[in-house]
Amino acid sequence: MGIKNNLQLKEFVSFVRKEFYHIIRDRRTMLILLVMPVIQIILFGFAISTEVQNIRLAVYDPSNDISSRKIIDKFAANEYFDLLYRLESLAEADPLFKENKADLLLVFSAKFNDNLYNSGKASLQLIADGADPNTATIITGYASNILAAYQQEIIANGEIPYQIVPESKLLYNPSMKSAYNFVPGVMGLILMLICAMMTSISIVREKEQGTMELLLASPVKPLLIILSKAVPYLTLSAVNLTTILLLSIYLLEVPVAGSLFWLTTISLVFILVALSLGLLISSLVRTQVAAMLASGMVLMMPVVVLSGMVFPIENMPLPLQWFSTLLPARWYIAAIRKVMIEGLDIAYAAKELGILAIMAVVLIIISLKKFKYRLE
Amino acid sequence: MIEVKNLNKSFGDKHVLRNISTVFHKGQTNLIIGRSGSGKTVLLKSIVGLHEIDSGEIHYGDVRFDTLNLKSKKHLRQKIGMLFQSSALFDFATVVQNVMFPLQMFTSMSREECLDRANFCLKRVDIVNSNNLSPSEISGGMKKRVAIARAIALNPEYLFCDEPNSGLDPGTSILIDNLIKEITEEYQITTIVNTHDMNSVLEIGDNIMFIHEGNKWWEGNKNDVLHSDNPELNDFVFISKMAQMMKS
Numbered sequence: 001m002g003i004k005n006n007l008q009l010k011e012f013v014s015f016v017r018k019e020f021y022h023i024i025r026d027r028r029t030m031l032i033l034l035v036m037p038v039i040q041i042i043l044f045g046f047a048i049s050t051e052v053q054n055i056r057l058a059v060y061d062p063s064n065d066i067s068s069r070k071i072i073d074k075f076a077a078n079e080y081f082d083l084l085y086r087l088e089s090l091a092e093a094d095p096l097f098k099e100n101k102a103d104l105l106l107v108f109s110a111k112f113n114d115n116l117y118n119s120g121k122a123s124l125q126l127i128a129d130g131a132d133p134n135t136a137t138i139i140t141g142y143a144s145n146i147l148a149a150y151q152q153e154i155i156a157n158g159e160i161p162y163q164i165v166p167e168s169k170l171l172y173n174p175s176m177k178s179a180y181n182f183v184p185g186v187m188g189l190i191l192m193l194i195c196a197m198m199t200s201i202s203i204v205r206e207k208e209q210g211t212m213e214l215l216l217a218s219p220v221k222p223l224l225i226i227l228s229k230a231v232p233y234l235t236l237s238a239v240n241l242t243t244i245l246l247l248s249i250y251l252l253e254v255p256v257a258g259s260l261f262w263l264t265t266i267s268l269v270f271i272l273v274a275l276s277l278g279l280l281i282s283s284l285v286r287t288q289v290a291a292m293l294a295s296g297m298v299l300m301m302p303v304v305v306l307s308g309m310v311f312p313i314e315n316m317p318l319p320l321q322w323f324s325t326l327l328p329a330r331w332y333i334a335a336i337r338k339v340m341i342e343g344l345d346i347a348y349a350a351k352e353l354g355i356l357a358i359m360a361v362v363l364i365i366i367s368l369k370k371f372k373y374r375l376e
Numbered sequence: 377m378i379e380v381k382n383l384n385k386s387f388g389d390k391h392v393l394r395n396i397s398t399v400f401h402k403g404q405t406n407l408i409i410g411r412s413g414s415g416k417t418v419l420l421k422s423i424v425g426l427h428e429i430d431s432g433e434i435h436y437g438d439v440r441f442d443t444l445n446l447k448s449k450k451h452l453r454q455k456i457g458m459l460f461q462s463s464a465l466f467d468f469a470t471v472v473q474n475v476m477f478p479l480q481m482f483t484s485m486s487r488e489e490c491l492d493r494a495n496f497c498l499k500r501v502d503i504v505n506s507n508n509l510s511p512s513e514i515s516g517g518m519k520k521r522v523a524i525a526r527a528i529a530l531n532p533e534y535l536f537c538d539e540p541n542s543g544l545d546p547g548t549s550i551l552i553d554n555l556i557k558e559i560t561e562e563y564q565i566t567t568i569v570n571t572h573d574m575n576s577v578l579e580i581g582d583n584i585m586f587i588h589e590g591n592k593w594w595e596g597n598k599n600d601v602l603h604s605d606n607p608e609l610n611d612f613v614f615i616s617k618m619a620q621m622m623k624s
Contacts, residue, residue, distance in 0.1 A: 014481045018466065025468035210464035217424050217536075219453040219482055221446065 011220060015228035022202065023232055033198065037190045037240045038247065044182040045252040052138045058085035058093060058102040065113035067122070067154075074146050075106065081142075097129055104128050104139050183248045184336035185309030188329040190240055191267065192274045192303055195233050197295035199278030202229060204291040207282075226371060230275050237271050257343025266339065266349065269356045270332040276363035277328075283370040303329040331355045377402045378423065378534065378566055383432030385415075385422055392418045394590045396432070403564040405557050405580045409571060410587035411612060417538060419587065420570045424456065424536055425449060436534065454482055457527030457565075459556075461539040463519040465511040465526075472498065472507035475526045482530060497525040501555060517548035521555065528559055535560065535567040541576055553579045574613060577601060586612065 023030055057075055061068045076083040085102060087093060096102040107125035109115065116122035126143050128136040206212035215225055241264070248254040256263060281294045304310060306320060307329040313321055324330045335352035338344045346353070378400040385393040392415045400406040408416040421427045423434055425441065434442045436452055444452070458464075465474050475494035479485055485493065498504070501521040511519055520540060527535060537556060541549035557580040560567040569576065577584060581598035586609050588594075594609045601613060614620050 010484070011481050014477075018469075018477065021473075022466070022468045209467065210460045210462040211466055213421075213426060213460060214458055214464045217426055217453065217456065217458050218478065219450040221450070 012224055012228060015220065015224060016231045019202070019228050019232045023236070029198075033194060033236055034239070034243075036193070037186070037243050040186050040190060041183070041244055041247045041252065044186050045248075052103075052135055052142070053080055055081045055103045055139055055142070056085075056101065057081045057083045058087055058096055058105045059083065059108075060087040060090055060093065060105065061108045061112075062110050063108045063112035065111075067113040067116055068108045071108075071124070071147065071150055072106070074150055075143070078142075078146060093127070097127075100129075102129075103135075104143060106143070180254055180341050182309070183244070183252065183254050184333045184340060185307070187241065187244050187267070187336060188270070188307060188309065188332045189300070189303050190244060191237050191271055191332075192277075192299055192329055193295075194237050194240060195271050195274030196278040196281065196299050197292065198236075199229060199233050199275055200281035200285070200291040200295055201288050202233075203279070203282035204285060204288050207286065208288060222371065223368075226279060226368070229279075233275065233278075234271060237267075237274075241267050254341070256340050258339040259346065262339050262346045262349070263336065266332065266335045266353055266356065269353065269360055270328060272360040273328045273356060273363055276360065276367040279367040280363065280370055283367065302327050306330070307333050309333055328356060328359050331359075377437060378568070379433075379435040380419075380423065381433040381435070383419070383422065383434065384430045385418055385427060386430055392590050393422065393429075396587075396592050398585050398592060398595065400566055400568050401583055402566045403561055404567070404582035405560050406566070406568045406583045406585070407571060407577060407581045408568065408585050408587060409577055409612070410593075411572065414587045415590040416570050416572075416587050420536055420538055420568060423568065424458065425453075454530060455533040457530065457532035457535045459520070459523050459527045459535070459537040459540055461542045463511070463516075463523040465519055465522060467511050470508050470510055471503065471514065471522050474511070474522055475529055478526060478529050493529060494525070497529050498522070500528070500559070501525045515548075516543050517545075517551065520544065520548075520552050524552070524555060524559070528563070528565075531563070532565060535565045537567065537569040537571075539570055539572075541571065541573045546575060549573060549575060550579060556580065572612075574616070577613075588612075 023033070059072055059075075061072065072083070075081045081104075085092075085096060087105075090107065093102075093105050093107075096105070105125075105127040107127060109123040109125075112122045112124070124147065126140050128139050130136045203212070206215070216222065245256065245263075249256065277299060278295070281291055281298070285291050285294055302324075306313075306316070306324045307327050308324070309329070313324055313330065316324065331352040335349040335356070338349040338352070339346065342348075379398075380400075381397050383393055383396040384391070396419060408419060410416045418427060422429050423441075429442055432442070433440060436455075439452060441449070441452060466477065469477065472491070472494050475497055476490045479490040479493055480487070483490070495507070498507070501524050503518060503521050503525065506514060506518070511522070514522070535556070540552050540556060544552065553576045556567060556569060559565065569580070571577065578598050578601070581601065584594075584596055584598065584601055585592055586594040586606075588608045594604060594606045596604065601609070604610060604613075
């Protein structure tokens with residue numbers, strides 16, 4: 001019995017070693033697997049940001065009085081705005097937008113200060129380039145905040161006895177960093193990519209090269225083939241998870257607010273889901289290209305578009321919202337946001353973890369049943 | 377010895393093998409020949425257990441193979457060596473690692489013992505000083521020889537070769553054929569070779585079974601094959617001008 005178990009263990013270890021060699025010898029794939037999380041974290045953390053900086057500001061101030069100058073000074077002093085143009089006439093504005101030289105134009109009315117203090121009403125027009133509505137909305141939002149702050153200032157110096165000063169506080173992400181939103185999404189994306197895509201490609205590659213026939217005809221148990229395929233990608237995923245967390249903590253300054261244990265547990269369950277999806281894909285396709293396309297189109301695209309990683313699920317049409325409930329990444333990203341970003345107790349992410357666990361069990365059963373012990 | 381009795385195999389509505397019965401003898405090179413699509417690869421893979429048969433029996437010596445469960449097949453499969461059309465070498469491993477793979481997987485031999493055995497098998501197929509080359513660095517003929525070395529590493533009682541000469545030049549094909557025959561006789565292996573190469577048929581065909589449209593159409597040996605009056609077999613054998621000239 002002992003000898004038999006030792007032999008089985010030896011078979012398993014040899015097989016896992018073979019799979020590791022498979023990955024390590026293919027240096028390009030190895031490089032992609034290890035560098036990709038770093039690049040994606042940098043891309044999503046820095047390049048793809050909802051913050052708008054270096055806003056090119058143009059000003060038309062026919063009034064040129066104390067109030068308009070104060071407001072312009074506040075814009076000039078703000079880190080988001082670069083005051084580049086002071087216009088002499090409104091006709092100069094049109095070419096600036098057409099040639100994409102300005103992002104925002106402030107147009108003061110004539111006698112701005114007089115109107116403000118005499119009638120309590122002075123008009124100031126904000127003109128932004130609406131070709132990119134998201135950016136335009138963000139820019140005008142920033143500008144409105146500066147104007148609101150100025151208004152509060154002059155009200156405070158006046159003789160009005162009561163005033164309401166709204167004070168906003170953003171929970172969990174006080175500095176409004178985009179990275180807080182993207183890190184959980186990138187984790188979902190990377191783990192899905194490595195586990196599902198690479199596992200399916202790895203198995204299909206063996207089919208294409210004929211080595212799968214060799215293995216199936218050998219004394220090795222089919223379950224062992226599956227397990228040994230999964231172990232290296234599970235290990236790589238653990239390495240990548242650690243890399244992503246270290247990068248997010250030390251580079252993007254996104255801390256793990258909640259329990260690291262539960263963060264790891266949720267990730268492990270998600271990895272199991274992704275591995276079984278990879279196995280399922282490998283049993284449905286015959287070529288590496290088909291495996292890559294299936295993983296890319298069926299898994300990656302929905303993760304990016306429909307999981308809530310980039311676009312809020314609540315804003316989607318109802319059928320897409322229903323469809324998104326089938327995506328493991330949706331639940332993973334939601335759970336990670338709760339545990340990692342919001343620092344909530346696991347009880348608040350129990351629903352997501354439960355759904356992921358059910359998905360894992362169902363997919364493992366289906367993919368093991370679908371895995372072809374024979375060539376048919 | 378392997379015996380097949382009344383074997384049938386279908387894929388959906390397509391009946392690929394019809395009532396095949398034959399005996400593959402120990403210490404002899406048993407050839408399955410036929411046109412592409414005739415069913416010879418399905419027969420070979422059914423015998424190995426890579427396809428589940430619809431009906432019939434497959435016996436390895438005294439053991440009925442087709443009714444064994446996966447666990448019981450494991451023991452028998454340790455006695456099987458396989459040589460595939462594509463050589464099926466692991467591209468990430470070196471020549472010697474490929475040959476050592478089954479030894480490390482399925483025996484309790486130490487690494488040194490595995491290495492000794494792998495070197496012996498490689499030497500047997502005339503591969504020397506190439507241990508550390510990768511499959512991409514060696515020729516098609518060398519790949520086939522390495523695959524043969526790997527197939528015999530576990531000292532198999534049964535050797536299955538699917539189109540072993542595919543993609544090889546005539547000279548290398550003869551070398552591979554002769555190597556298979558030598559090994560078969562030397563180690564008294566029951567060897568089944570799937571081929572449509574007439575050179576192989578005439579070189580090594582101790583027993584030949586001709587499959588036509590999924591049926592066993594003719595059976596004999598390399599001496600009989602040129603003198604058969606079976607029209608379908610003659611169409612297959614004498615399809616080339618050279619063969620027709622030989623006949624006349």
